[in-house]
Amino acid sequence: QALALLRLDGCIVTADALHCRADTAQAILDTGADYALVLKANQPTLLAQVQARFDALDPAGGAASGPDRAHDRSESRTALVVPAQGMGFPGLAAVARVETRRKMHGAPEAVIVRWYLLSTLLPAERMLQVARTHWTIENQLHWILDVAFEEDRARSRKDNAPQNLALLRKLALNIARHHPAKGSMKKKLKRAGWNDAFLISMISHMR
Secondary structure: OOHHHOOOOOOEEEEOHHHOOHHHHHHHHHOOOEEEEEEOOOOHHHHHHHHHOOOOOOHHHOEEEEEEEEOOEEEEEEEEEEEOOOOOOOOOOEEEEEEEEEEEOOOOOEEEEEEEEEOOOOOHHHHHHHHHHHHHHHHHHHHHHHHOOOHHHOOOOOOOHHHHHHHHHHHHHHHHHHOOOOOOHHHHHHHHHHOHHHHHHHHHHOO
16 A cells, blocks of 8 residues: 555665565556565575576676675675566566675674565666665664664554654654764764753754
């Protein structure tokens, strides 16, 4: 129902494995958009079919990015994309494998492999951008609302309270994010609670 309200022509809709479903895929296609859906072990048959398509491929045929260094860790990614049809999934045109290698200081290297169903055949370089953008949304919006604003701990359930508070959190997030003061989001919010002058400067900074 939410997808039907949006104009998504030419967009790529990304979603976690929870939404890797035939009906969701069809709903995305009906809006004129394409999809890039994460596939995990909760669909073992489909996952095995996808993995089998990569068994004989040369990893050198893909694209690589990184290493990127931040927050005391180094990350690099590689992507492979191959055409895929006849798997009984709506609009499926290709499947992708994205491997992330993450090295934390003083810890062994971790390797994470993610699988994707695609409704359009993307170049491997574009697939890396799509995967990266998906996690940018997760880290810069959902994660920060949970950690800095403690959204998941909110107990409001009645009437319009959940929707109203969600809107207020996003307004507060935008105000704090656009203020030029240095520091994490949590530090900005704490400083605004302790210092009225800083709070006023955050609000007056918005135009």
